[in-house]
Amino acid sequence: MIKKGLVLIIALLFYVSGFYWLSLNQPMETFSTEHMNARLLPSVSFLKAVCGEFAPLVSDVFFAYGAVLASNFNHSTPKENWGYLFQVLKLSRDMDPYFKDPYRLVQGIYPWIAKMPDRAISFLKKGVDFRTWDAILSYYIGFDYYFFSERYRESARYLFMSARIDHNPFMGTLASKIAYRGGDVDTGITFLTGVLKNTLNEKTRNTIMMRINALRGVKLLKKAVTEYKKRYGRMPGSLEELVSKGIIHKLPENPYKTPYRLEAGRIRFD
Template structure:
């Protein structure tokens, strides 16, 4: 009797195993290639409502939502406007749940900025990360980059980069880049004041030399800008080249460029 029962169990097990293997295999085939369903997580829940509902599990829920976002971004499917809308909401939810999440702002920058070209949304989300991660210069850098590269707004770009460069771990190049953009935006004095403030905080001799050179270059530009303005007032036109300033007696000599190359004039802008 027991032997019969065992045989029955064995047959049932084999049959079920066949069904299970076939069913699960087909299920994987179908679902593995399914487009990540963004609507599942990016529901109509406003980010702040989700935060309240998550209770003590905000971090965990944020992690799970990020997996959804990452799965969607990695799915290589052509996204529609509606998808980008959902993804934006998803990021808003994630950052409401966990504003410190590094991977979230990385994904925001890679997907919303580069792929979706939703710069306004991306910058809004990056600002949340920047304000929360006070030790991290990258969100501020991304903000600056987006304003410079995508929005052609040098003034805002330099402001964001200046803010980012004040973060203790920020690379030195960020400060000089910010100053360059400020100068491009016509904010040479701002750039000089910013770099002089930076200089006070730097002890490393090599780094000081880099900043001092940039300050010198900017001061040279300031002198040239004033000379060009004076030239225009006296002769009614802008000089074609910087040497015109000397030839027509506006200044005695051109300031020294610390970068061992002459200053150049492009349009009305002096470059170093």
């Protein structure tokens, strides 16, 4: 009995000291961002085949892994590592395309830190197809197109989408401004007319109406400028020339109280 007790005590002492020694010598876990090979990651179809109904949980795990990696990345992180992280987050997204967090993380880092807005846009587009009730994803895409790529038509398209989901007239007005900047006046008018029908607030209605009228003026003037070019083979020097040459009777009134003007071939109203 005493012998057994002695053996037990010695074994316990070894266990405690061994465990303590091991924990002291455990190297600190650091994330090496070198040698990240995206090809080593499993494919989505393989994961889906293996995980079945547990796919959302696997999506969470990949997201958590991606978030930890992202916290170690900065402006000087090599391109390949950004590619690796992108694949990790893509796995998270594809295992559960409804999960919002991967989209949020990608938008938070890829355009800003990785300087890869196109990657963010392509990533977010899948979310728009699935999270049909979520206005923020199309807003992100619209913002990225506008701010990083200066592609105004595409930006306006997604901002209109966002405004439609959210029933947000202000977003609609913003989108129409960007559409106008991208030279797409018709889309702006059509969209704002739709927004106007569903807007009850008088003040908001007036704001939208003003924008529609201004765009209608632009549309009329654009048509007149095209006609002028067809007749005289050049751009008019000013909008007043359209009146003096008899293409239109008078210049439309700009609801923003500044006259319409022609600047670098574009009609400006604000």
